[in-house]
Amino acid sequence: EKSFMQCILTIGSSFSESSENTLFINSSSILYPQVLESLKQNPRWVNSSSKPLLIMTPSHESEIQSAILCSKEIGVQIRVVSGGHDYEGLSYLCKTPFIMIDLINIRSIEINLADESAWIQAGATLGELYYKISKASKVHAFPAGICPSVGIGGHxxxxxxxTLVRKHGLAADHVVDAHLIDVNGKILDRKSMGEDVFWAIRGGSATSFGIVLAWKIRLVRVPPTVTVFTIQKTLEQGGTKLLHRWQYIEDKLHEDLFIRIIAKNSGANSKTILTMFNSLFLGEKDNLIRIMNESFPELGLQEKDCIEMSWIQSVSYFAGFNKDDPIELLLNRIVTFKSPFKAKSDYVKEPIPETGLEGIWKMLLKEDTLALLIMEPYGGRLNEISESEIPFPHRKGNLFNIQYFVQWEVNSIEESNKHIKWMRMLYGYMTPYVSKSPRAAYYNYRDLDLGSNKHDNTSYSEASVWGIKYFKGNFKRLAQIKTKFDPQNFFRNEQSIPLLNSLP
Ligand code: FDA
Known part of the structure; x- marks a missing residue:
């Protein structure tokens, strides 16, 4: 830590005036435990011995440049946090000495309605971005994740x-430029980093290539009025049959319509499973009811179930707030209620038979804590984009994505082991019903069970065990680009893109 600070002070004489917000917090600071905990969205590793030598909150890009150069010079690793939502804590854990860079002060957002774009610095959250867009326009939006405290940098x-995925695709599909700091501390834009690196960082683990300072995104248009509904059914009310039917229509529905399902137990001693059909329609309720009557009459959607609102209110609704709650709640970066959790993901290409669903319910009912599946509809715009357009390969041919999620209260190793074991059993049970060769997974639902790099160097073939699952045929191209761009593998973690020529 001392040599890092000495180096920073030497190089950092170029620090800008904005440095007054920059903190360097070491383990003897009273702020250290508090800041460290606030950055972690999953408290599973509270007692981990893997703690940073120093937490740095840069206010200016030059400070990040210096941090990269000094980390290289003294031989420590870097971990970058934007929103801290990494499922496996990869933004704040490292097995060897490391410096943690928290981008909380690098989070300005500039909306440009004239060309329907925005520059967003990496430390901004989705909630901050959605809020800013809604203040600038009632008919613009951005197709990204549901939880407002997720960071733009990692996401x-x-x-x-x-919720806009069926109409507009992914957040990464809408990036038109980026600022990235490379291993030499150089700030590159799309032109200077080149099309290969620009391809790789959009969905292919930007953290393997450098530190993203900002993304330039293309906004999308939404109507002034959208409609949401949530219909809940227990198993006794026919939840299984409805979910079974949903699998046949969800990816073929009009692309203005997004219906996801959350199927959950109610914690310990659950008696039934609740299936929640949770939907956003880009239009008014009359049109929604007409489409639902044609495509999914079994759900029995009625006018009283439908709530019309603005797009930004729908963002609030999906975040768990009420329609009339102030949208400023979306600006809250700190998640106050945090429980340890484990998640995994799968892709489904053929509808799961009712007997298969019944087996899932049995497993959920056996678990004595909150456990759930979130099934996100695909189809629509996702089908129109090729598997190699960006590194995210899960396009045509997928009916939906499943996220398995289990959360528990007591943060002990015994409890973690118990629930993770249960999660692995559920994953094992799902094998016949999900994608094969590879059994695909979504990179943002990070899962170290799929495989993990060794600390120093992992060969391409070793890393392929997990890499092909996330990136399919794009994994090799990612490794080729990585090998050229960061040949010493400075930017690495347990699931970073490996070098092509590294030996096992
Ligand atoms: P965090 O700061 O932990 O970073 C994640 C990874 O990216 C780390 O490896 C980190 O080092 C790296 N990184 C961060 N900033 C970087 C930068 N500027 N440059 C280079 N590397 C950087 N996903 C989704 O698609 N849709 C959804 O609706 C949700 N919802 C959701 C809810 C909740 C409660 C959680 C915990 C997670 C999600 N996610 C999600 C998953 C989310 O997209 C994923 O965890 C992102 O990686 C989180 O990005 P953060 O910046 O918040 O995480």
């Missing part, structure tokens, strides 16, 4: 999908 680096 776009892995894809990013939410």
């Amino acid at each position: 776009i680096s892995g894809g990013g999908f939410g």
Whole structure:
């Protein structure tokens, strides 16, 4: 830590005046435990010994440039946090000494309605972006994730999908430029980084290539009025049959219509499973009811179930707030209620038979804590974009994505082991019903069970065990680009893109 600070002070004589917000917090600071905890969205590693030598909150890009150069010079790793939502804590854990860069002060957002674009600095959250867009326009939006406290930096680096996915695709599909700091501390834009690197960072693990300072995105248009509904059915009310039927229509529905399903137990001693059909329609309710009567009459959608609102209110609704809650709630970066959790993901290409669903319910009912599946509809715009357009390859041929999620209260190793074991059993049970060769997974739902790099160097073939699952045929191109762009593998973590020529 001392040599890092000495180096920073030497190089950092070029620091700008904005540095007054920059903090360097070491482990003896009273702020250290508090700041570290606030950055972690998953408290599973509270007692981990893997703690940063220093937490740095740069206010200016020159400070990040210096941090990269100094980390290289003294031989420590870097971990970058934008929103801290990494499922496996890869933004704040490292097995060897490391410096943590928290981008909380690098988060300005500039909306340009004239060309329907925006520059967003990486430390901004989705909530901050959605809020800013809504203040500038009632008919613009951005197709990204549902949880407002997710950071732009990590989210776009892995894809990013939410309620607009069927109409507009992923967040990463809408990036038109970026600013990236490379291993030599140089700030590059799309032109200077070249089309290969620009391709790689949009969904292919930007963290393997450098530190993203900002993304330039293309906004999309939404109507002034949208409609939401949530219909809940227990198993006794026919939840299984409805979910079974949903699988046949969800990807073929009009692309203005997004219906996802959350199927969950109610914690310990659950008696039934609740299936929630949670929907956004880009239009008014009369049109929605007409489409639902034609495409999914079994759900029995009625006018009283439909709530008309603006797009930004729908963002609030999906974030769990009420229609009339102030939209400023979207600006809250700190998640106050945090429980340890484990998640995994799958892609489904053929509808799961009712017997298969019944087996899932049995497993959910056996688990004595909150456990759920979120099924996100695909089709629409996703089908029109080729698998190699950006590194995110899960396009045509997928009916939906499943995220498995289990959360528990007591943060002990015993509890973690118990629930993770249960999660692995559920994943095992799902094998016949999900994609094969590879059994695909979504990179933003990071899962180290799929495989993990060794600390120093992992060969391409070793890393392929997890890499092909996330990136399919794009994994090799990612490794080729990585090898050229960061040949010493400075930017690395447990699931970073490997070098092509590294030996096992
Ligand atoms: P975090 O800061 O932890 O970063 C994640 C990874 O990106 C780390 O490896 C980090 O080092 C790296 N990174 C961060 N900033 C970087 C930068 N500027 N340059 C280079 N590398 C950087 N996903 C989705 O698609 N749709 C959804 O609706 C949701 N919803 C959701 C809800 C909740 C509660 C959680 C916890 C997660 C999601 N996600 C999601 C998953 C989310 O997209 C994923 O965890 C992102 O990586 C989170 O990005 P953050 O910046 O918040 O994480």
